[in-house]
Amino acid sequence: MNERKKGTMEFGAILKACRVRSKMTQDQLAEKLHIARSCVSKLESGKKLLDVPTLVKWAEATSSREVVVACLYGMDGLSILQNVMGMMFTFWLI
Template identity: 60%
Template sequence: MKYGAILRACRDRIGMSQEQLAERLHRSRSAISKLENDQQELDVRTLTQWAEITGAREVVVAFICGIDGLSILQSLIPMIGG
């Protein structure tokens, strides 16, 4: 599953930089970039921490329920600008 754009949308929605998120997740900025560009596999623990930090728990629920990425992005994008 492609999840990078969704992860980035969650981060962008709260105005957090890759560096800030990396610090909170105890990862490098490079690792965050790789996740957001689908160059590294996402593990469940990182997904749940990402969702907790960005306040996007609905994303984890959507992933678990098998909702497609486009539907998730459509629900996040209006929130980014607001």
């Protein structure tokens, strides 16, 4: 798998983790972002690249600004996912 495709898929997984953490379905997020649900699906699966305005809206809609900042500053995607999933597990325990 080429590096661009791998990076896109990894970023898609991060986007999905942010959406799941915010307890939204793809339909709910699509409505907030004014895009089709299929677009959310393609972004999360790495089949479509995310533009900056949509990234900002996604971060705001999912309360995940810190994740987006970490990605933009080059933090490892796996570390981001582990942090997001850890927060989800913590909230689940509470």
